[in-house]
Amino acid sequence: MEIQLSNISLAYTGTLLDNPTPLILNLGKNYIITSPSGTGKSTLIHLIYGLVRDYEGDYTLNNKETRTLTIEEWSQLRTSVLSIVFQGFRLIMESTVLENIVLKNKLTSHVNLDEIEFYASQLNIETLLNKKVSELSFGQQQRVAILRSLCQPFKWLLLDEPFAHLDRENMQKALTLLTEKAQQNGAGIIISDTKTNLMLSNFIPIQLNTLNNG
């Protein structure tokens, strides 16, 4: 289930990857996209997740050209191969934390309620499960989004600025949970982060074309 990317560019962000030789991302390994704001980190994450499809270049997933995938095939990938934490969380604000989690989990019934409660306690949000998302702080919402991403089987965990609103302690806890789950699944992680973080120093860097201004 390796990912190959080469010469990726978009009309509105310019060239993201300028590499005639494909960039190969292997399962079981963790990658970090580090580049300044506005250089296309989120765009690349979205592109890998199949939400950005108007790009130039080649993106293959498991040796299959993704441009030919149908909506249904992308939905299938999003329930069993690709899991994501969006930078803007993309939660349903008028629903409770648990309703958001259950909505995701309904697709595959990957975890049970005990596991959800366990992950919630790992992320220090176990008391918030019945609260509406709109009543939570950004940091709490971010941890809900992280919990949600674990409620499905995955081979790639795509994390778009997943710790931007977390303090050091909560970030450490979240990172530990995510890397452990990725290891258990034999999955890889692709994370985008604007701040060079010592905790992510063992992640393999992916360099974006910084000539763009976004």
Add this chain to the structure above:
Amino acid sequence: MAKLKIPSFNKIVTTLGGWVGFTVLTVSIWVFASAYLSEYNNQDNTQHNTIFKKSSLFSTFKQDLNTFSETEVKQITNELNLINHGVFNSSTFRVVGSVELPRMGKIATDLFFESLPNELLDIPFPKDLAENTIPIIIPKNYLNLYNLGFSRSQGLPQVSPAIIKTLVFNLDLYGNNKHLQYKGKIAGFTTRYNTLLIPEKTLEILNQELSPTKKTNPVKIAIHYSQNQESAIYKTLDKRNIEIEENNSYFSYLQKTGTILLISISLLSFLIITLSGLLIISNMNSAIEKESTYISRCYEMGYHPKQLMRQFLRPSTIETITIVIPALVFSEILRLQFLRIMDNPWTFQPFAIATILTIGIGTLLWLFQIRKLKYELNKRFQ
């Protein structure tokens, strides 16, 4: 999944419109099917009618000018190339019919009987009646006239053919210084003749008993002929100054007017159904618009459009069922009301056809909703 909220006002308007549309449509299809089946089963291409001499100033003063002599009957019927014919014999005594009605007291009226050979009748006389009971065949129009006119004007209840057939009334016959008492019972309703018919033999015996000296020639002849002879028959009759009963043309006029009315009503019901279908779709579209963020979130999570479609289709499916099923119930109620006042031999089959077609149209509406929903959702994710 989120519950889609359709504004109550929209829901009420859609449902009421749908009920009216589908009820009218079902009833219209039912009436069409009834008419078609009746027509389909009446294709022997022959016609029954009644002929009589045209009235003139002379005939007003000399009644014999209106009657047919035996020789005349022979001549005319030979000329007309008929399948069958028979003269109307009439009662030559006084008949008073009466009935006791609860809260109304006794209603009595003078009657006049005629008879025809059995083979010319469309309704057979029953053979198992008590000896003092006279079976009477009455024109179907009389029942309609009573139900649709007289009963309304007098505030009397409408009666069904089945009820009328159970009614027993008194017949007082006077003549030859005698008074005979009989019971009368309706044997059926004729669409061929506009007169009260009793069995030929009964009339013969009663005439003999109550007016033995009075002999009259017939004034009317019942004729049975092939439809392709019709124009020739009309020409011959015209030459001989004989009239043919024109009640059929009046019914044909009514039939045409009724058909035009029915088509107009059906078109109107289609319009109402289309509007209420559009309203359902519009409700669905506003729900999609309102839940736009929710749809996007679900899609990003991994829900595919078909799964989302099922969620959105549920309320409109429920709405379609809520419209079609009660409409069928309303139509059935209307049908039963109709059957109370009209004698329709095609009671169930046309209604089954109407029900199937209505369900079919409801299904088409539902399929259209699926298609539209699929289009709307796919448009968002292309």
